[in-house]
Amino acid sequence: MTTPLQTSAPLTVSVRALCAFTARTGDLDLRFTPAPSALEGMESHRLVQGRRGDGYEAEVALSGLFQQLTVRGRADGFDATRQQLEEIKTYRGQLDGVRPHQRALHWAQARVYGHLLCQARGLTRLQVALVYVQTGTGQETELVETHTAADLQAHFEALCTRYLDWAHSEQQHRQARDAALAALTFPHGSFRAGQRELAVAVYRNVGPGHRDDKDGNEDGGRCLLAQAPTGIGKTLGTLFPLLQASARKGLDKLFFLTAKGTGHALALDALARVHEQLRTSSPIPPLRVLDVLARDKVCEHPDKACHGESCPLAQGFYDRLPAARHALVQHTSLWDGPAVRTTALAHGICPYYLAQEMAHWCDVAVADYHYFYDSAAMLYALTVAHGWKVGVLVDEAHNLPDRARRMYTAELRHGTLADARAAATGPVRKALDALQRQWNAIHRDQVDTYCAHPALPEAFVQALQRAIGAVAEAQTDAPLLPGDPVLALYLDALHFAAMAEQFGSHALLDVTLDPPRYGRRGRSSTLCIRNVVPAPHLAARHAAAHSSVLFSGTLTPPAFYRDLLGLPPETGWVDVESPFYSGQLAVHTVGHLSTRFADRAQSLGPIAHLMAEQFARLPGNYLCFASSFDYLQRIAAQLQQAHPEVPQWQQTAGMDDAAREAFLDRFQEGGQGIGFAVLGGAFSEGVDLPGHRLIGAFIATLGLPQVNPVNEEMRRAMDRHFGAGKGYDYTYLFPGLRKVVQAAGRVIRTEQDQGVVFLIDDRYRRAAVRDLLPEWWALDGAPPRPPSR
Template identity: 40%
Template sequence: MSAGPNPVLATEKQKSVAVKTLVEFAAKTGSLDRRFTPAPTGQEGIEGHKKVTSRRGEGYQTEMSLSISYNGITFRGRADGYDPAAHCIDEIKTFYGDVDRIPENHRALHWAQARCYGWMYCALNGCDQVNLALIYFELATETEFLLEENWKASELQKYFELLAEKYCTWQTQLNQRRHQLQQWLEQLQFPYGEMHASQRVMAEAVYKAAATGRVVLAEAPTGTGKTLAALFPALKSIPRTPVDKIFYLTAKTTGKQLALENIQLITSAAAAPLRTLELTAQEKACLEPDKKCRGDSCPYALDFYSKLEAARQAAFATPMLNKQALNKLADQFEICPFYLSLEMSRWVDIVVADVNYYFDGTPLLLGLTNQFEWNPYLLVDESHNLIERGRSMYSAELNRAELLAAKKVAPAALKKPLEKINKAWLSLLKKLTQVTDDFVRIEILPEKLGQALVEFTNSYSEFLQQNPEHSIQESIAQEFFFAALNYQRIGDILDEDFCIDMQAIGSKAEIITLRNLIPAQQLAVRLSFAHSACFFSATLHPSHYYQTLLGLPEDTVHIKVPSPFGAHQLKVKIAHHLSTRYKDRQAAIAPVCEIIQQQLHEEPGNALVFFSSYEFLQQAEQQLRKRLAQQDIQLIVQSRRMSEQERENFIEQFNQHNNLLGLAVLGGAFSEGVDLSGDALKGAFIATLGLPQVNPINEYLRGVLQEQFGQGYDFTYTYPGIQKVIQAAGRVIRNQTDSGYLWLLDQRFGQSQIKALLPDWWNE
């Protein structure tokens, strides 16, 4: 019998595509529905499959490998089972709850998978017809629900080829554009003609890392054009190395914007075949924040998958898929821009995203890298932030106030499991000899609390299986459920790089934390799936500190890019008589304010002052308002929890005024990622060494780092503090025509060990 176009067994050289990938691309229909629906874990699914197949008769075949080629692409997969007595291909799906609540579009996708396997079996075995069975196995009751179809091979062939043709047509477009991209990249010229010397040092290291599959740690001062020096050679490497994707990862919105601007600069030539995507957090991308993310509530979720084919085609024709372009497509096709961006992340060349999209616990980009066997080049901007971000990503926190709030709103079926958690919490508290406002360490993972959390998450899942429309989905109870799941996930990876601690708020022991102290191992595992990487920032000194805590390989290439700036551009002054240590802070307020007042009198112009805390800032603000009242100087002040718009307004005032003094907190929103060149900023005052607060948590961290690396104090306090100082000072000199001043308002800046950590082009 005829098997259609090229239905031959594939060779290893042909492209291979999983049947699951095929049907998700070509057969998915219906609406988005982002309600949380408990699903079996991978292990539960495996056990469920085993139970179903163990009930079958003699000769039953499991995990039957099938593959077939169509127009040069091999489609492959494993049918869950084949019953030779019934001549039936089985597709097994495990679930919890009511089988009638399985969405119709999910069921259609399951049938699509079974039908593809049916055609593969017929084509490879010369059958004219085959029976197909969709077996839903409810795990709690171990009940099977059986749906059956009988298909002629010729009809299955038509069905399969309709899907395969869609995929092959799309793949042909991808291949054609990829070929154009390779040719375009071969001819690509640096946008400014020649690189300056500092850029060339970094660019050569980035390119060589692509060729050798290595990692670069690059300290590149502000003004070296490091974004372009990372992007350009990474792109140029694509035609001649295994690199096939670039993930530009950053911890700041400003870093994303700078990357997108540089990509626009590189692709300014007409009709560049490069495709770039900006991934934005869902809460920022959502066009209907007051609506629920499902088809019966939001028009952008309604029939999402049915609209996707046309929207995907239009998106693929858009070189720069930034937030604005995605919103335009969303309006044109009435489709969710966030989930469209997730779909397009599979098909573009560069993804610009927050670091959590690759390094988090269950990250999108890492998952796609494994699924499609990509060889991405990671460009990790502002990498000095990744140590703290890593600690945050690999930590979990339970808050007793949230537990009690969840208990108040929970339905009766969940009150008992929540009360069990509360009792386990109180029992744990009785065993602890001391809980202070700061921190008490717990030696081992609390077993009873862990058991109670598992019982609650299981009960919650069972409740939602029976009550999928319940309002609990919008409540604090669901938030606590996700916190409990994260606690269990982190609990599974606990080792010597973590600690367990309890903190008190007032008189109550409110917070239990599984705290990551050393993120190196977790980061290293994720990094290992990339082909190459460049971690870069203006502040990566000393490099061994960052290499150690970021988990970079032993053969990491270290480069320090020379600064393009000279000492003549920045007047650095140290207040050798002044101490801003906590014990001396009250006495320091008056002399700090006096220095600021005198400097602004001698050199009028915009300036920023960085303090160690809001408390210090507010105390100084009162004196500065009095002192500067006669000098026609406008004072603006950073406040706690400023919105993004408020932060933008704060910065914009520096571009609109020329006699402005901004007060900010070191390490906050305005001490890095802010570009104020020329007269927008003439100087900065840093009234702190930037050292993290001495508290029981940091002191415990210091002890762990001392034991492991022999530099506990520097790793915990000195290096993170000086990094914040250098970042803040970097706001003053932004290019080679800038000039300004920097006041370091603490006598410790004069110490030789601190001076050795400051940029070598700074001269007092």
């Protein structure tokens, strides 16, 4: 029996959150204008507060009650002499640059603080002021209103009434959601082999779910690495226990993060199954699922800028947002792309930004990694701002180290600076010229094409900061439009400067000389702050989540992932036993061949003969993985020449979705032939070809990344960061063998599948390599290794 819904439970909201929900009006306006930094904002507050008299009160804590709603906040200042409450805001350039919807929000906050002050001090009349402070000059502009306490109270109560209407419906939703999820049973009736073990580990990782430390803070930041074999249903095996934990252990939201479209689709499919089960008790299931899609996939007017003067769906966005939000909540709880688009267009607003708004109100968000782990991650920022208790599931987590490296790597290209200098004038051109001189000093004496530096030249960093400041000051009076070369450089420079502030042993400064170009005088180069170890950037993300589960079929060795991803030392580890047995997969190591670059020409004939021999012995569909397109094409050509009777098809560079689908369509039940693909590419993971659609694989490589100057510098950086000897394993061996295991995993997808894998390279005979292969594999007919757990 479910508990009756309670709608009178006390609620608390900040002044900022109350006004953001109820008082925004006007257009969506995302024209880029440089905003003051948080440090500049604090300095402006101190500047204004220091100019006031002795009786001036700064940072006045206030709170008030309306029905069941407590509103809290901290007013910037109160001048008792003038009976004036002040809300201080910082801006750049001209005051006209403060957008109308921002101004409306500022006034709403000031008036709410005014009411709370009148209520607290027994005032009958009050001046309410917005004090705008220009960065750089410190010039103040006061905008003052005079209100009676009754007027301010009416404004406050109107906002609170609007907020409470929504908050009460949210309370009812939360109670209905928790009741439904507490009674949820597994959608498939019974677990697959290994799936229950995974689900139990995920549920236990959430912890007790109550305040249990001496300071009353919620326990949080629990992390779990879960290695579970392909084919057991990891998506539902992680979603189901965390959904149950949402009800029983008090989670506010669940974020399912993916690296690729296949994982995204699987998550939505699993959640649709949960929806169908919940639909038996409610026509609109009490579980809100938001599909967070990239902007370029949902933008209705890609030729227009995101502001009301350009895009009709930005015009009046905040005026029409409440009705669109209400309609979406009332008519469906599966907020996928089509549902959000239909609702948004019916109300004349942007689908992409409606989805961004609905992130506040969903129970589950399915999104790409960068929405939680990037430096400007939306879901992470909302979690911190609202104090949400969230569970995070990271699908195919073996991809996260490389993705995170890219998130925290920044590049500056000389050509971008040259284009900006050509377009700039005045102080901006002067600052860019100075930046050019410091840039030239970095590579002036460089002999090799590539060079890595352990530190950033201070003179260059200062020149970069001055250039950023010059562009920012100029842009406040004449905003730059997309496509402007100065804006392109400015955005790149901001990211580079942000990474420079966090530079340490986890990163390198790369300098790569550009090839000489006809007609260009002097040298040019590309500068790159290359992230080698993402751990320092990701640690705060893990700490923000109450529970994080990073799962994949290949997370061996776990210490490698703990080190690179900045997981806490107490991170748990579960290695789910495979439901497959050695008799299903014959794994042969071909130890008399080398696939090293220098030996590839000699390997072509023997590899082609091996494949033809296996195909003749057991005709069917096979995949052959090679280390590069060049090697792939040479093996395929050799097979075609020596054995033209064997059907074959190849992956090509730059395949679009249709071409990839056509490649996979060749793998049909009863089909015969060999498909050639690049290891680590589109067909070596996330591909499901069960039964006789695929009966074997040839892996003609160890998968090691190419030995080149960049990877060698990364290896040395790993040695310095983690200790001598780890660099090779972390840069080459572990990432390479992960790709091999992922590719081999395409062969056995169910407990009924049978197949064969040939590992072609003499290094597969080494113990250090064999120890990284799955324990259930019987290599060359030997018995499987005993579990290491």
